[in-house]
Amino acid sequence: MVPTAISQEDIVPVESVPIENNVPNDSVYFADVLVRGQPIFQIGSLAEIDARQRAATVNRRIASLLAQNQPLEQVSVNPDNPRKIATLQVNNRVLMTVTEQDAQDFGLEVDSLAQKWADQLNEAVDKPPLAIDVGQRLYGTVRQLIRNTIGNLPSIIGAIIVVGLTWGAATIVRYVAFTWAQQTEGDSSSEILIGRLSYGLVWVIGSVIALGVLGIDFAALLGALGLTSVAIGFSLKDVLSNYISGVILLAARPFRINDQVVIDVYEGTITQIQLRATTLKTYDGRLVYIPNQEVFQASIINNTASPRRRSSVIVGIDYDADIKEAQQVIYQAVNSIETVEKNPVPEILVQELAASTVNLEVRFWVDSRRTGFLTTTSIVTEAIKKALEQANIEMPTDIYTLVFRNSPNQRLI
Template sequence: MINFSLPKFRRFSSLIAIGLIITTASVALTQEEEILIPPNNTPVEAIPGLYFADVLVRGRPIFQIGSLPEINATQRAEIINRRIASVLTQSDVVEQVTVKPDNPRQIATLQLNNRVLMTVTQQDAEDFGLEVEDLAQRWAKQLNQALNRPPLAIDVGQRLYETVRQLIQDTINNLPSLVGAIIVIGITWSAATSVRYLAFRWAQRTEGDSSTEILIGRLSYGGVWLLGSVIALGVMGLNFGALLGALGLTSVAIGFSLKDVLSNYISGIILLSARPFKINDQVIIGDFEGTIAQIQLRATTMKTYDGRLVYIPNQEVFQASIINNTASPRRRSSVKVGIDYGEDIDTVKKVIREAIDEIQEVEATPVPDILVCELAASTVNLEIRFWVDSRRSGFLATTSKVAQAVKEALEKADIDMPTDIYTLILREFPTQIQIKSEEG
């Protein structure tokens, strides 16, 4: 095979082989120029694309081709793939791919069913370190093997083999980055655990609130993992610009699909920060009342007074009115009692106060109050207000003890506590009752 450099070829062709080139390469030029020259003749610097792109047969990559000065690799591969697909679609019988060398031009064309599929150029030969004709023969052989449809079992086996081989090859190629990412993940796990422990201990010394300690520990742990994940992805060669763009495109869909989940987590962070209650507090949240057992970022766990566990989403907790019965160590309770209108109220108050003073569970300060709260139809109702332990068990037990002591003290002092008395006035006495009364 005769090798010519491009300047020599131009001088030689202009003086000797003009007619030969026109007659022998007219078909190849008309078809190949469509392949190689972009429609707008854009310079290679202005065309975005890859240096190499895949040539596909029935969706399977066969080999790669490079870019040319007039066209990038992606555009070139798209044109070749379209020609191959067109031949496979329009022809029932697919012939063998043949190589047509053009030694004066130092190129070779690959033809199928009398159609030019592609041109192998001197640039391709330099890219792959072969002669033009040798590279053309290799590509023709690979195309023929791909075009010959094997039996189904063999085709499936070949595809499976190629997939596994490509996976193994990719794994080997990416092994350094994978090992680096695994090392970063291990360091991140160790650092996150240590930071969470240190942050939790620091919160225990400074905050003194279990909810805040949990929040600080979890946020520290999550922050370290977030930083470590970013570094690990960077070691694996992730393009953060592309990642941010993808996140921007999908943020709306993610926001709608995970609205409730994100709302619960954000509400949990706010609750742990605001601290309207803490673990072991006795609270009323909506229709539920009980003791707070656990505060998580997604839900709050409450143990009701009858022993049941209620998991309340933090979004509902955040939006509900919360009554914290144990926010203060003391809580006011009250007992009502009714006395007869004929009793001396001051004497009654003295008897009640002496009975309350004997109960140790009642707080001495603030001093219990005994108030006349209602003048009912048959009784004078008194309300006894006193302060006790805010825990429910102590609150109920002390309130019961005070009610019992007041009743017993009033009975001992012979103070009447009448029931409701109803007076019936009969304006028109029935005749039957009058006759019986007269007969009696």
């Protein structure tokens, strides 16, 4: 097993050094030089030392250097031409000696072989295996995080206390603001707006204080956010537009909850007003969620902004009928219905002289709610028809007269 942490335990014992061939111990000719458990190259035996013992010594020196916290220099080659050897050194320590026997074993010059091994060692030290590198980085990061956490523990505890106090204060302020809005505004939309804005304002103040306790410069944070404000603005443009439009709608109040409105192609009753979208329930029972940006840009018809709403009915009477009498009959019929408002009084106006009828427009005021509006209009229409029939005032249908000019008399056989 190859250890992942770099310590004195990384020194590879003699028994664990891999060998080239499965031969007796006294006949080992080559052994591997290891860096972090990975074989880099092989060195051979000398007259006075076995290859395995020689590699173990080199591996021990490499492991001891890697276990130190100080940075490692590049492996350098120091040739000794009179003796026909070269030494590999790092941090003023000799790692190994390249001899003439090594050069003969690999068919290279001493200096060339030494430089080749030095390059291989430098590459292995600078680029550790992925698993070892990731493990080292993770270990260092976690250890640094623990140290920072312990060092900043008072600030963290203080920030947590500030967050807790902010939550409590925001809850209390929202309750007080909502209660005050209920007593003064009398509109649920405004109450929701005031409660949410006060709650959010307290959280903004508390967040600034918590960041200060943690030692974060709020001005510097705003500057950093300013660098990315353009990208954030483009990516959250629609979301922010909906929220801003929602605040304006709640403040301007073109409609309230339970108002019956027409927004673009949708008509129904307002059931909920949120900062992002407005919920409308159509008269056939469907729920429509309209983004506040679309609501803000659309033309809004509020049918229940006033408690009363005018309705009208068109009635066609015969040309031979007395218009004044017909108006009097219609007025009495409309005025007898309890759900029709007495003030303003109903109006009966001559609207059009049609082809076969004189069209009268009957105007009257009723409850602005849709149910009362439709029901009363239907009752008025039925009462006008019955009253005109009882007064023997005809309501003819359209009559078309066909005139044939210059047509010769022909006899059909």
